[in-house]
Amino acid sequence: MTDAPRTRLVLPGQYGPQFDDGGPALVVEAREFFTARPVHRAKAHLWLSALRHRVRELGDRAEHVRVDRLRDALVGRTDLEVVDPPSRLLRGQVRHWGHDTRVLPSRGFVTSEDEFGAWATGRGDRFLMETFYEQVRRREGWLMDRDAPVGGRFSHDADNRQPPPKGAMSLGLPDPWWPTEDDVDDEVRHDLDRWERDGLVRFVGRDDRRRFAVTAAEAEAALADFVEVRLGDFGPYEDAVLTNDWTMAHSLLSVPMNLGVLDPRAAITAAVSAYEDGSAPLGSVEGFVRQVAGWRDYVWHLYWWFGEEYGTSAAPLGTEPPHRLPRWWRELDASEVEAVCLSTAIDGVADHGWAHHIQRLMVLGNWALQRGYDPVQLTEWFTDVFVDGTDWVMPANIVGMSQHADGGRVATKPYAAGGRYIDRMTDHCGSCRFDPTKRLGEDACPFTAGYWAFLDRAEPDLRGNPRMTQPLRQLRGMADRQQVVSQEARRRTP
Numbered sequence: 001m002t003d004a005p006r007t008r009l010v011l012p013g014q015y016g017p018q019f020d021d022g023g024p025a026l027v028v029e030a031r032e033f034f035t036a037r038p039v040h041r042a043k044a045h046l047w048l049s050a051l052r053h054r055v056r057e058l059g060d061r062a063e064h065v066r067v068d069r070l071r072d073a074l075v076g077r078t079d080l081e082v083v084d085p086p087s088r089l090l091r092g093q094v095r096h097w098g099h100d101t102r103v104l105p106s107r108g109f110v111t112s113e114d115e116f117g118a119w120a121t122g123r124g125d126r127f128l129m130e131t132f133y134e135q136v137r138r139r140e141g142w143l144m145d146r147d148a149p150v151g152g153r154f155s156h157d158a159d160n161r162q163p164p165p166k167g168a169m170s171l172g173l174p175d176p177w178w179p180t181e182d183d184v185d186d187e188v189r190h191d192l193d194r195w196e197r198d199g200l201v202r203f204v205g206r207d208d209r210r211r212f213a214v215t216a217a218e219a220e221a222a223l224a225d226f227v228e229v230r231l232g233d234f235g236p237y238e239d240a241v242l243t244n245d246w247t248m249a250h251s252l253l254s255v256p257m258n259l260g261v262l263d264p265r266a267a268i269t270a271a272v273s274a275y276e277d278g279s280a281p282l283g284s285v286e287g288f289v290r291q292v293a294g295w296r297d298y299v300w301h302l303y304w305w306f307g308e309e310y311g312t313s314a315a316p317l318g319t320e321p322p323h324r325l326p327r328w329w330r331e332l333d334a335s336e337v338e339a340v341c342l343s344t345a346i347d348g349v350a351d352h353g354w355a356h357h358i359q360r361l362m363v364l365g366n367w368a369l370q371r372g373y374d375p376v377q378l379t380e381w382f383t384d385v386f387v388d389g390t391d392w393v394m395p396a397n398i399v400g401m402s403q404h405a406d407g408g409r410v411a412t413k414p415y416a417a418g419g420r421y422i423d424r425m426t427d428h429c430g431s432c433r434f435d436p437t438k439r440l441g442e443d444a445c446p447f448t449a450g451y452w453a454f455l456d457r458a459e460p461d462l463r464g465n466p467r468m469t470q471p472l473r474q475l476r477g478m479a480d481r482q483q484v485v486s487q488e489a490r491r492r493t494p
Helices: 041-061 070-076 089-099 113-120 129-140 181-198 217-236 254-259 262-277 282-306 340-352 357-370 373-383 394-402 417-423 447-461 466-477 479-489
Strands: 007-010 025-030 062-067 078-085 102-104
Touching: 007 417, 025 070, 041 062, 041 181, 041 254, 062 070, 062 254, 070 078, 070 089, 113 129, 129 282, 217 254, 217 262, 217 282, 254 282, 282 394, 340 357, 357 394, 357 417, 357 447, 373 394, 417 447, 447 466, 447 479
Parallel strands: 007 025, 007 078, 025 062, 078 102
Antiparallel strands: none
């Protein structure tokens, strides 16, 4: 005698075919997914659109329930099964309220939880992403020549740091592939307007049109466009920023991957195939594979491996108590922000709910690090305002990588830099009233001055870090050290 077939519970991050094995499905639309904290309007649109498009794709197999809380859809159901959700919150609710629900192994990542556990066991509390990434490459055979990496190196990151072309307004690439909105999007926009009008939700940012894939078919089109049009330029300009080119050569695929409508293996296979047929250079393809099979998988596994306490009481380096995020930051209001790099990043997030990684790490994260923003609040902010933000993706990225607030468990040094780095990698400084070479005076760059003020404040925490020996030696030799510190203590303008 066999068990009766169970209904597949479909939750956020599971809106693609890889989470479907052909049986009946229960797609839960819980308003609490959008009401816990203010989220970006474009993010709410994308995730709700993905859910409702999935309902349409499943047709008669789908039972679409609209509830205030996920628990309302789980209590009393004894016929459910679910692919283990990617976040701690969802896993907890499934196990607590849906205690009769059969839980299947997680999907949507390159490395399974068992595989990561086998790799991590015995390595202590500090890992290197590069070691994990090399193990994945060897296991999968991606860009490998027997046991050696194609090109002689596992990482071509050192080759992928070119500044933007001098005098360029953009990289000169065609616009990325954009999806066409349909009646589902119209309905989503109408409902979000109504929820906001009725005071049920609060949004930040703008939602002019949907720019990211929310179905498997759209994700396939977006992937093909990236591989054909932008992958070749992705590597060299991976770290470059141009004011008038918000996408550069980036893939824009983090959203469909995190929605579960694009299998990361499919994305990697397409990129590797482009290298093998000679249509994309090794540096670009390797950089993309490292982002997807390396870093994306790595931060998800660290989320589980470090446990639920990771980051919950994180404190900024050298700041007590931590500084709350200012209003203009929380509300994405760059109207009074004078630093062009910062205003461009904030405006870009307000417009799109997205920014590429150097803007996240070396502009937004760097600013927050220098000013002692609360890492816990900051992690929530990144989760809420970025369209690809999830509970699992941001803790290691923000607490560990960006803010170095975990004692060095994720990154070996703080990602802090002055204005000279921003001047080299962007076109922002030429039109800015601040001078990236100055740390004193009315036109002193707040990133340059802020860098030295940060080192002054955080010196006791950084003294034992070998990668910070040279910067701290420079700090101790600065004749104007106290002047810079005093200036930045007085200067509160963004």
